[in-house]
Amino acid sequence: MPQSWRVQHGRVTLKTLEQLSQEDWRRFFSYFRDREIADWNGAKPTRYPFWLFKKLMLDDFNALERFSFGMYDELEQFMGSVELYDLHPYPPATPKIATLGIVIGERERWGKGYGREAVRAALEFAFSRLPSALERVRLTTFLHNKRAQAAFKAAGFRQVGLHERTDHTDVLMEISRLEWVEEQERVSG
Numbered sequence: 001m002p003q004s005w006r007v008q009h010g011r012v013t014l015k016t017l018e019q020l021s022q023e024d025w026r027r028f029f030s031y032f033r034d035r036e037i038a039d040w041n042g043a044k045p046t047r048y049p050f051w052l053f054k055k056l057m058l059d060d061f062n063a064l065e066r067f068s069f070g071m072y073d074e075l076e077q078f079m080g081s082v083e084l085y086d087l088h089p090y091p092p093a094t095p096k097i098a099t100l101g102i103v104i105g106e107r108e109r110w111g112k113g114y115g116r117e118a119v120r121a122a123l124e125f126a127f128s129r130l131p132s133a134l135e136r137v138r139l140t141t142f143l144h145n146k147r148a149q150a151a152f153k154a155a156g157f158r159q160v161g162l163h164e165r166t167d168h169t170d171v172l173m174e175i176s177r178l179e180w181v182e183e184q185e186r187v188s189g
């Protein structure tokens with residue numbers, strides 16, 4: 001059974017999946033059925049029924065194959081999710097690298113700084129709260145997803161490459177633990 005975590009940055013609190021209420025799970029599920037959100041994530045809306053969606057999420061989480069969090073605002077309202085997945089090396093070895101994924105499911109919350117705060121909270125978890133800190137966090141986003149890139153950049157990620165696909169271009173971004181530590185030192189003066 002994975003450890004229960006709460007990580008806070010600014011207005012945002014991340015809570016591991018076992019802390020989600022049934023109402024949170026329903027909202028979470030609705031985000032993954034939303035076509036526009038799926039498009040931004042390069043995915044298809046889930047066709048699973050609710051119970052299977054929840055089971056698959058919890059199975060991965062319980063198997064320590066991904067760190068999954070619900071995202072809450074300053075009023076403890078559920079608004080999205082953050083994940084660190086694609087862990088390398090693969091558990092039970094100690095992972096050093098992970099990929100970050102994020103969804104704010106409530107459209108009216110986009111562009112208000114919640115995304116960068118949630119990413120910063122996830123980086124604090126990855127680089128300082130985990131007993132065996134990760135060395136690097138990476139991600140991929142669409143070149144046309146300028147809002148995501150701006151949020152990731154504001155949270156410390158830098159662009160490390162472009163990947164031309166047949167119908168779109170991916171932007172590869174990453175941040176190392178060393179870069180994150182240096183940024184913390186710079187901010188705290």
Ligand SMILES: CC(C)(COP(=O)(O)OP(=O)(O)OC[C@H]1O[C@@H](n2cnc3c(N)ncnc32)[C@H](O)[C@@H]1OP(=O)(O)O)[C@@H](O)C(=O)NCCC(=O)NCCS
Pocket residue numbers: 037040041102103104105109110111112113114115116117140141142145146147148150151154
């Ligand atoms: C991506 C996402 C997590 C970002 O979170 P957010 O809270 O909306 O982002 P923030 O408010 O922290 O930052 C948004 C930035 O994008 C900028 N922005 C918004 N629309 C933009 C556009 N069309 N072009 C350029 N910049 C844009 C904002 O000005 C802001 O940057 P600034 O503060 O430097 O000016 C959120 O929008 C989301 O979940 N979107 C849908 C799913 C998605 O795209 N997930 C990511 C897949 S990789």
